[in-house]
Amino acid sequence: MRTDFPLFPDSASTIAPQVDHLYFYLLAVSAFFSVLIALLVIVFAIKFRRRSENDLPPTIHGSLLLEAAWSAIPLGIALSFFVWGAKIYFTMNRPPDDSLQVYVVAKQWMWKLQHADGTREINELHVPLGRPIELKMTSEDVIHSFFVPAFRIKKDVVPGRYSTAWFQATKAGRYHLFCSQYCGTNHAKMIGWVDVMAPIDYQNWLAAGGGSGSLAAAGAALFQQHACNSCHRPDSQARGPNLEGLFGRTITLSSGRTIVADESYIRESILNPTAKLVEGFQPIMPTYQGLITEEGVLEIIAYIRSLQHPNPASGTRMLPPTNRMPAPNRPGQEPRGPEERKPVNEGEGERERNP
Amino acid sequence: MSAELTPPLPETPPRTSYLTAGYGVKSWLLTRDHKRIALLYLASITFFFFLGGLFALLIRLELLTPEGDLVQPETYNKLFTMHGIVMVFFFLIPSIPTVLGNFFIPMMIGAKDLAFPRLNLLSWYIYMVGGLFTLWAVVHGGVDTGWTFYAPYSTVSSSTHVLAAAIGIFITGFSSILTGLNFIVTIHTMRAPGMTWFRLPLFVWSHYATSLIFVLGTPVIAVTLLLVALERIFHLGFFDPALGGDPVLFQHLFWFYSHPAVYIMVLPAMGVVSEIVPTFSRKSVFGYRFVAYASVAIAVLGFLVWGHHMFVSGQSVYAGLFFSLLSFFVAIPSAVKVFNWTATMYKASISWRTPMLYAMGFVGLFTIGGLTGLFLASLGVDVHVHDTYFIIAHFHYIMVGGAIMGYLGGIHYWWPKISGKMYPEGLAKFAAFVVFVGFNLTFFPQFILGYLGMPRRYHSYPPEFQVLNVMSTAGASILGFGYLLPLAYLFWSMRYGKDASSNPWGATGLEWRTTSPPPTENFPVTPVVDWEPYEYRPKTEVAAVG
Amino acid sequence: MSDPGGPHAGGGDAVRVPVMSEHIVSPKIYLAVFAILLVMTGTTTAVSFLDMGPWNTVVALAIAVFKATLVVLFFMHIKYSRPLMRIVIVGGLFWLAIMLLITLSDFMTRGWLPVFQRFEP
Amino acid sequence: MAEPRSLSREEYAASRLQHHFVSLEQQRDASTLAMWVFLVTEILFFGGFFLTYTIYRWQDPIGFAHASQHMDIVLGTINTAVLIISSLTMAMAVHSAATGKRKPLLAYLSATILLGFAFLGIKAVEYTDHIRHHLFPGPGFRFPGPDKPAAEMFFSLYFGMTGLHALHMIVGIGIVGTLLVMAYRGRFTPEYHNPVEVSGLYWHFVDIVWIFLFPLLYLIGRHLK
Ligand code: HEA
Ligand code: HEA
Ligand code: CUA
Numbered sequence A: 001m002r003t004d005f006p007l008f009p010d011s012a013s014t015i016a017p018q019v020d021h022l023y024f025y026l027l028a029v030s031a032f033f034s035v036l037i038a039l040l041v042i043v044f045a046i047k048f049r050r051r052s053e054n055d056l057p058p059t060i061h062g063s064l065l066l067e068a069a070w071s072a073i074p075l076g077i078a079l080s081f082f083v084w085g086a087k088i089y090f091t092m093n094r095p096p097d098d099s100l101q102v103y104v105v106a107k108q109w110m111w112k113l114q115h116a117d118g119t120r121e122i123n124e125l126h127v128p129l130g131r132p133i134e135l136k137m138t139s140e141d142v143i144h145s146f147f148v149p150a151f152r153i154k155k156d157v158v159p160g161r162y163s164t165a166w167f168q169a170t171k172a173g174r175y176h177l178f179c180s181q182y183c184g185t186n187h188a189k190m191i192g193w194v195d196v197m198a199p200i201d202y203q204n205w206l207a208a209g210g211g212s213g214s215l216a217a218a219g220a221a222l223f224q225q226h227a228c229n230s231c232h233r234p235d236s237q238a239r240g241p242n243l244e245g246l247f248g249r250t251i252t253l254s255s256g257r258t259i260v261a262d263e264s265y266i267r268e269s270i271l272n273p274t275a276k277l278v279e280g281f282q283p284i285m286p287t288y289q290g291l292i293t294e295e296g297v298l299e300i301i302a303y304i305r306s307l308q309h310p311n312p313a314s315g316t317r318m319l320p321p322t323n324r325m326p327a328p329n330r331p332g333q334e335p336r337g338p339e340e341r342k343p344v345n346e347g348e349g350e351r352e353r354n355p
Numbered sequence B: 001m002s003a004e005l006t007p008p009l010p011e012t013p014p015r016t017s018y019l020t021a022g023y024g025v026k027s028w029l030l031t032r033d034h035k036r037i038a039l040l041y042l043a044s045i046t047f048f049f050f051l052g053g054l055f056a057l058l059i060r061l062e063l064l065t066p067e068g069d070l071v072q073p074e075t076y077n078k079l080f081t082m083h084g085i086v087m088v089f090f091f092l093i094p095s096i097p098t099v100l101g102n103f104f105i106p107m108m109i110g111a112k113d114l115a116f117p118r119l120n121l122l123s124w125y126i127y128m129v130g131g132l133f134t135l136w137a138v139v140h141g142g143v144d145t146g147w148t149f150y151a152p153y154s155t156v157s158s159s160t161h162v163l164a165a166a167i168g169i170f171i172t173g174f175s176s177i178l179t180g181l182n183f184i185v186t187i188h189t190m191r192a193p194g195m196t197w198f199r200l201p202l203f204v205w206s207h208y209a210t211s212l213i214f215v216l217g218t219p220v221i222a223v224t225l226l227l228v229a230l231e232r233i234f235h236l237g238f239f240d241p242a243l244g245g246d247p248v249l250f251q252h253l254f255w256f257y258s259h260p261a262v263y264i265m266v267l268p269a270m271g272v273v274s275e276i277v278p279t280f281s282r283k284s285v286f287g288y289r290f291v292a293y294a295s296v297a298i299a300v301l302g303f304l305v306w307g308h309h310m311f312v313s314g315q316s317v318y319a320g321l322f323f324s325l326l327s328f329f330v331a332i333p334s335a336v337k338v339f340n341w342t343a344t345m346y347k348a349s350i351s352w353r354t355p356m357l358y359a360m361g362f363v364g365l366f367t368i369g370g371l372t373g374l375f376l377a378s379l380g381v382d383v384h385v386h387d388t389y390f391i392i393a394h395f396h397y398i399m400v401g402g403a404i405m406g407y408l409g410g411i412h413y414w415w416p417k418i419s420g421k422m423y424p425e426g427l428a429k430f431a432a433f434v435v436f437v438g439f440n441l442t443f444f445p446q447f448i449l450g451y452l453g454m455p456r457r458y459h460s461y462p463p464e465f466q467v468l469n470v471m472s473t474a475g476a477s478i479l480g481f482g483y484l485l486p487l488a489y490l491f492w493s494m495r496y497g498k499d500a501s502s503n504p505w506g507a508t509g510l511e512w513r514t515t516s517p518p519p520t521e522n523f524p525v526t527p528v529v530d531w532e533p534y535e536y537r538p539k540t541e542v543a544a545v546g
Numbered sequence C: 001m002s003d004p005g006g007p008h009a010g011g012g013d014a015v016r017v018p019v020m021s022e023h024i025v026s027p028k029i030y031l032a033v034f035a036i037l038l039v040m041t042g043t044t045t046a047v048s049f050l051d052m053g054p055w056n057t058v059v060a061l062a063i064a065v066f067k068a069t070l071v072v073l074f075f076m077h078i079k080y081s082r083p084l085m086r087i088v089i090v091g092g093l094f095w096l097a098i099m100l101l102i103t104l105s106d107f108m109t110r111g112w113l114p115v116f117q118r119f120e121p
Numbered sequence D: 001m002a003e004p005r006s007l008s009r010e011e012y013a014a015s016r017l018q019h020h021f022v023s024l025e026q027q028r029d030a031s032t033l034a035m036w037v038f039l040v041t042e043i044l045f046f047g048g049f050f051l052t053y054t055i056y057r058w059q060d061p062i063g064f065a066h067a068s069q070h071m072d073i074v075l076g077t078i079n080t081a082v083l084i085i086s087s088l089t090m091a092m093a094v095h096s097a098a099t100g101k102r103k104p105l106l107a108y109l110s111a112t113i114l115l116g117f118a119f120l121g122i123k124a125v126e127y128t129d130h131i132r133h134h135l136f137p138g139p140g141f142r143f144p145g146p147d148k149p150a151a152e153m154f155f156s157l158y159f160g161m162t163g164l165h166a167l168h169m170i171v172g173i174g175i176v177g178t179l180l181v182m183a184y185r186g187r188f189t190p191e192y193h194n195p196v197e198v199s200g201l202y203w204h205f206v207d208i209v210w211i212f213l214f215p216l217l218y219l220i221g222r223h224l225k
């Protein structure tokens, strides 16, 4: 048994201190009320203990003032919890615009992670320090949950849709990645690591991984293969809407409602096209349910995303090309070029190459 | 088990009591007397409690080491599932209502029985049939979905006896519905002359509120399980995304019942505490009306907060906001109750008997459990602690530390009335102490584990969590021992205990104004109530009434 | 077991209408209600063939609510019964509404993004 | 059980008073309240289905409308009428019991049962039709056009909701059958007939459920095309 055991988790993301501060506030209030109640109960029980069998204490029926006070004060405190908690929650649910995208596909009982440049990993996620990372997650079977205690983030990974989470690591290191939603026999084994690396190391690591075919390129291939372009084309023969610049746009549906074209919407458009019909089009698009895998759908989405009008700042949200060059070995730093890493990777067998 | 509960009384009591009104198995299994039915429930519930406790012990033994080397992962998953199902649906939900509520609601309002005695007996049979289905599932290999039955795991993925367990809970649900219905109608129509709503004991108020939840919530869990069954049998795709369903809808339906159900589990215990505290303080409850209204407020508001179990499920951020806000609102009536009980003890005449010890334990542990509920209702913090041991600790503090303390307190408090015998006071105090210590040792470390990030439903875990888990397991063994003590001495007291007088505590309720144990028709003459609740008179006068 | 006070001699709800002077509804009223119900059934079917856009659903449900109200009021005697029963029904419907509306509000706001995340605590 | 014929009406009524009630009024009050409370649980029981229906229809209104066009509107309308007639006969049965008319009581109860069977018969015809047209959800489900997923959901809900409703009809027929036997034996008098009254409430409730199922399942796609 280990004798050096932690009592408080690592704090390694921008969110973590925010959560911890609210937690300390809650702890303080709770400690105050628990001690107050316990003390009162014990003191009363001793001070007013029955001294004779014929004791008859005074009758006290109550006090409106007290009732009002001990309803209003806790309510006020509780509302402060609410506001504070809600603020953090909003931050957690709003990934910054300049986030790096990582796609996550969960299945019983492993995590498949895919970087924008096509690098794939299993049960291990490498991320650069200080850069917001946005996770787009879906599941192939049942519900899982992506949980990194050191970052204080958690999000259920639900089949049939995309969930989003984000974090920005503030401390290099290796942190637990847990599946926290019960998902069957090896739920407890569906764990992995998040490796937070200095940006430069991350670049080296990425370069070593190849990342030849980007996600978008794979998506473009699928787009051809399934003949999507027979309907979705920029010319007059198009029977379906033009998908250029679709991502992030507000679409008017035939029911009159509007909806923002995000990942979930595009996914649904491919797998259940009639559910949300674009205004002015007939429900002729066939469903691709069962024909395209979850990973395939992700690739197509990345492709549709890449059809944005070029905009280097946010645009495709990939690293600027210059950053992707292998970093030169600087003096005083351990050489971690691609050559050194390759054999290690093959030995570990933890990373797949994009085929 | 029921036969043993018919103790041949050493001396024939002066009047025949409900216990001596008939002998033999038939007089129990076909009885319509609410008091005998309560004892049937007592026996069955005790069985399920120890069954659930056995599963808990195995869970704790497995978690002694990080490697997960005692049982297979499949087995572990079945253990916590069956632990949760048995404890929630077959022990805690029926516990106080069907035993103490059944026994004492008619007596407290001065009625001869519940409005529908046959329905009451039927409820017990339905409960037993549901229990047998579940036991069948347990014996034939178990279920591994967690007590929450989340789809699509439960509908597509799991290959265990989900159907049998779901049917068992479905059937038992009707027992809950019928019990709640019976209570509501009884409280509305069967009150003795003079027993106005604001003369009702708070125990009755809290059972009225509980019954509202039974009646309004239970049908929804029934239909939810029906949908799960349909999806499993006929592949109707209500929840499976592969068939076009939405798994989050399942969670809405499930928690629409199961959040209010947590108040089913705690409201009756609050009712018990509201009886015990004034009795052993010999003083009227502070703020009677506020405590009464708080019960109803908890029941009503409790229906508006179910989504706080789904903050990370992918429900809308705004729905999360709504549910978080209302969760804080529902904490206020609970706070009001805690403060009123405490204030009742001010300037009181407090007698340190076992029921009072349990009541004091309830107040303290419920406060801790409830306050940690506020951590969970705070959106930002819940994201971190959701589905970790923090949740486990939160609800065990309320359900084991709170509700079971209330239940044990109530059993001790009314034991003289139920059995006509006194329990051994010294031993009982010792047991209460053991339970309190064992409980805290078991579950306090789990708060720390939870914030550290140990996920729940984990069969193995990273080694740095081991020390706290060992503490928890040690506590559980102490706790288990503490629970065996009352089982033993209460049995013992049925034969060897001192005879109880009709009102050993000098309490005010109507149930104390008849013999111990009471006759079948409860009161020789229908009582007429002309006093306020918890109106304490000098000892001599009380004795005269008894 | 005599009780001069309570209406049930045994107590029960303290305030109540003079109990159980059971109201016998005349068959004529039943027939009238029945006729309206049949007519409304025909109407709702006929109307469903008109294209009224989103109003189709509204009209269909309005007619259904109207029919159900008639049944509850007359066939089920709620028009003649004491308030408690009405509270029970309204309570039940209210709970149904809670379930439908709150759940629906989750589904309808899922696409919305949190807005004011900017100010840090 | 006392043979009613040998007692006067009042004595008979008194013999129906259970020991723990004080008066027949109290007993009647209790059973009526109980039935209403039970109906509330039924509202919420069906409510789970209505919620599921609402969510999925909201997600794909057009798919649902197209699926609904595969309902037989004629049979549906007839069945609605059948249930409404049965509600009338049930109401008249309660009336006859309250006014102590035994013969009409027997007639109305029998009519109610027959109408109940008629409803179930028509429902069975519809079910077989749907199943023949491969509209039962599952691997064998066939639906032309791109609305298949929505249609499959629609038919899942259709079979679930109408099936549950039919189950309630069967229970209702059983209850009314019991009433018929009791009425035949002369068990009901103007003073004591709350079993008839309370069962009537149940029957009407099942009718009301159908009043909502009908437009939601049969009528939502008629105006398209
Ligand atoms: C009897 C059972 C019971 C009771 C009474 C409660 C009571 C409360 N519960 Fe708990 N809860 C459970 C049983 C219970 N819970 C269970 C079983 C689960 C997990 C289910 C599962 O996933 O398996 C759970 C999970 C759970 C969650 C979901 C966590 C998650 O999964 O992420 C949340 C979130 O809001 C929550 C909140 C609350 C709140 C706010 C209360 C409140 O009602 C508490 C109110 C009480 C107090 C606040 C204490 C007294 C007040 C004072 C002393 C005054 C001071 C007060 C203030 C300053 C406000 N509970
Ligand atoms: C009323 C409800 C109730 C009660 C009383 C308890 C009681 C206990 N519970 Fe549990 N628990 C739940 C409701 C309850 N629990 C629920 C709902 C879950 C969630 C399940 C899920 O995730 O799906 C859960 C989950 C749960 C877990 C988490 C499992 C996991 O997530 O992996 C743990 C772990 O420590 C635990 C422990 C305990 C312990 C030590 C007790 C102790 O208090 C028990 C003490 C009692 C005894 C030890 C009995 C003594 C018996 C003997 C000595 C043997 C004699 C046997 C016979 C005669 C047959 N419970
Ligand atoms: Cu995946 Cu738990």
Ligand SMILES: [Cu+2]
Pocket (backbone or CB within 6 Å): B258, B259, B262, B305, B306, B308, B309
């Ligand atoms: Cu809850």
